Amino acid sequence: MRADLDIIQEWIPAGSRVLDLGCGTGELLAWLRDHKQVTGYGLEIDPDNIARCVERGVNVIEQDLDKGLGNFATGSFDVVVMTQALQAVHYPDRILDEMLRVGKTCIVTFPNFGHWRCRWYLTTKGRMPVSEFLPYTWYNTPNIHFCTFEDFEQLCRERQARVLERLAVDRQHRHDWGSRLWPNLLGEIGIYRLSSPGLQDHPVAP
Amino acid sequence: MSSVFPEDSVGLVEPRIAHFAEPLALACGRELADYQLIYETYGTLNAAHSNAVLICHALSGHHHAAGYHSPEDRKPGWWDSCIGPGKPIDTNRFFVVALNNLGGCNGSTGPASLNPATGKPYGADFPVVTVEDWVNSQARLADRLGIEQWAAVVGGSLGGMQALQWTMSYPERVRHCLCIASAPRLSAENIAFNEVARQSILTDPDFHGGHFYEHDVLPRRGLRLARMVGHITYLSDDAMGAKFGRELKTDRLNYDFHSVEFQVESYLRYQGDEFSTRFDANTYLLMTKALDYFDPAAAHGGDLARALAVAKADFCLMSFTTDWRFSPARSRELVDALLAARKNVSYVEIDAPQGHDSFLLPVPRYQQVFSSYMNRIAI
Numbered sequence A: 001m002r003a004d005l006d007i008i009q010e011w012i013p014a015g016s017r018v019l020d021l022g023c024g025t026g027e028l029l030a031w032l033r034d035h036k037q038v039t040g041y042g043l044e045i046d047p048d049n050i051a052r053c054v055e056r057g058v059n060v061i062e063q064d065l066d067k068g069l070g071n072f073a074t075g076s077f078d079v080v081v082m083t084q085a086l087q088a089v090h091y092p093d094r095i096l097d098e099m100l101r102v103g104k105t106c107i108v109t110f111p112n113f114g115h116w117r118c119r120w121y122l123t124t125k126g127r128m129p130v131s132e133f134l135p136y137t138w139y140n141t142p143n144i145h146f147c148t149f150e151d152f153e154q155l156c157r158e159r160q161a162r163v164l165e166r167l168a169v170d171r172q173h174r175h176d177w178g179s180r181l182w183p184n185l186l187g188e189i190g191i192y193r194l195s196s197p198g199l200q201d202h203p204v205a206p
Numbered sequence B: 001m002s003s004v005f006p007e008d009s010v011g012l013v014e015p016r017i018a019h020f021a022e023p024l025a026l027a028c029g030r031e032l033a034d035y036q037l038i039y040e041t042y043g044t045l046n047a048a049h050s051n052a053v054l055i056c057h058a059l060s061g062h063h064h065a066a067g068y069h070s071p072e073d074r075k076p077g078w079w080d081s082c083i084g085p086g087k088p089i090d091t092n093r094f095f096v097v098a099l100n101n102l103g104g105c106n107g108s109t110g111p112a113s114l115n116p117a118t119g120k121p122y123g124a125d126f127p128v129v130t131v132e133d134w135v136n137s138q139a140r141l142a143d144r145l146g147i148e149q150w151a152a153v154v155g156g157s158l159g160g161m162q163a164l165q166w167t168m169s170y171p172e173r174v175r176h177c178l179c180i181a182s183a184p185r186l187s188a189e190n191i192a193f194n195e196v197a198r199q200s201i202l203t204d205p206d207f208h209g210g211h212f213y214e215h216d217v218l219p220r221r222g223l224r225l226a227r228m229v230g231h232i233t234y235l236s237d238d239a240m241g242a243k244f245g246r247e248l249k250t251d252r253l254n255y256d257f258h259s260v261e262f263q264v265e266s267y268l269r270y271q272g273d274e275f276s277t278r279f280d281a282n283t284y285l286l287m288t289k290a291l292d293y294f295d296p297a298a299a300h301g302g303d304l305a306r307a308l309a310v311a312k313a314d315f316c317l318m319s320f321t322t323d324w325r326f327s328p329a330r331s332r333e334l335v336d337a338l339l340a341a342r343k344n345v346s347y348v349e350i351d352a353p354q355g356h357d358s359f360l361l362p363v364p365r366y367q368q369v370f371s372s373y374m375n376r377i378a379i
Helices: A003-009 A027-036 A047-055 A092-102 A116-125 A149-158 A177-181 B131-144 B158-169 B188-202 B205-210 B220-234 B237-243 B263-278 B281-293 B296-300 B304-308 B328-340 B355-360 B364-375
Strands: A017-021 A039-044 A060-062 A077-083 A103-111 A162-169 A189-195 B016-020 B035-042 B052-056 B095-099 B152-156 B176-180 B314-320 B345-350
Touching (some): A003 A027, A003 A077, A003 A103, A003 A162, A003 A189, A017 A027, A027 A039, A039 A047, A047 A060, A047 B345, A047 B364, A077 A092, A092 A103, A092 A149, A149 A162, A149 A189, A162 A177, B016 B131, B052 B158, B095 B131, B131 B158, B131 B281, B152 B158, B158 B281, B158 B296, B158 B304, B176 B364, B188 B220, B188 B281, B205 B281, B220 B355, B237 B263, B237 B355, B296 B304, B304 B328, B314 B328, B314 B355, B345 B364
Parallel strands (some): A017 A039, A017 A077, A039 A060, A060 B345, A077 A103, B052 B095, B052 B152, B152 B176, B176 B314, B314 B345
Antiparallel strands (some): A103 A189, A162 A189, B035 B095
16 A cells, blocks of 8 residues: 555544545555445546546545535544645645544645755755656646645644644655654655544544 | 347347236326336346346336347447446346336337226326336346346436435345436426426327327327427537537528428437337326436435435446536435435546437446446446
């Protein structure tokens, strides 16, 4: 399984009901179904990804995240997951609100634009960073709302969302001493576990 | 055509007739004491009887869904693009049953059949049948064929409604429901179109209150008009634009009302003429009523999720972007109810220009998803 998904699955309790926003080929949901008796749905818009989900028997709904989650009841999922899609939606703040409404807890992963390589690229070249990990140029990138860990956490504070857990990892999804010490500079990908302001404390993993 | 059928065809097929002497109680309060269903099967029922798939037809459909009745047939069955070896409903894996519904005009008991009480054709006296009635009659056919549980019940449009009804009437007997280009109930606009179709038939002087058989005439004009109106709703503006545009049949305008000038006029007239010679006017009325009446949520205070709560099947829903008869929004209503009822459901919205008719056509992405879903059904 994709390395970030392997980290996420540890945060999803067995038997829970999961909504996966931008579920891709359904890898996470299929794995959770087979190993943790998890039920749920994936939302996706890419035809090839949808076909792959259908093939492996993952419930997939063709639905555009930019149109919201109005068809899902408040608190109807144990966990709402969104991996590597926050930066590609039109209204990251609204989708975050929707996730917090629909899910008892939320897991969000996104690339950190505050990583030192991005900063270095922009400082030395004066141009928008292009890397192997994020190979697009500014005019054709699907990633239209980059943010840093600081930015994201600021948004969480504004929305009074509680950050239950945070992992900053590199592109191989290792979390070494560097990304632990100085995440916003040395972490490439952020993996956050959140809960909405109204909910009671959830145990935070050490 | 040559005597050899295409490799991905089920080939030569033969309809069979199942006769039922046990009375069937109908939603209208009446009953059919005795009736028959005509059906075809493709593929082989496995030893465990776990690979059976039921095909439910739409308004003008019938039991001949795939293959050919003779080597001279110009066209195969109506859903041949989706049923056959290697096709979405793969007859190498599945045993497929397709029937003509009660009230039909292709060999099952319907308005043109003899009413045992009078010795004359039923005509207008044939009871109004509903989607629920059809599903009950299909369940008896399943019993007859030794099929305890369908691997899948599949249908488009009105056929999708039957597939849906199966999951509520007989939850234990359906593992998968494929409901394509359908809706949980008709909108006022849908009913309005049906009413125009009905009025055109009912007001045809040759209709004789539904007893035209005795007068040895057919209400062709009414049926023709009904089909023309219906046909417009099966296509899309895009499809009509691409196919006909404003093209003329003649090289100039005639400034009269009786000439066939625009290509689209010619096409509609042809469709209407062809249909009025092969379809029964009373059946058309019955089919449109079955559509209008279908509303499983009605018995649950309008709550579709509650209506679907009993279902045990997994669902696959598909809609087409240019379908305005049963638009994607109608399928999404169903999806939302299934989500609220916590059912397993997948939903795909296919980008296709051909309107409602898309479900009958070999649209590549449609066939891909259809195949993927069918192939993952355990048998």
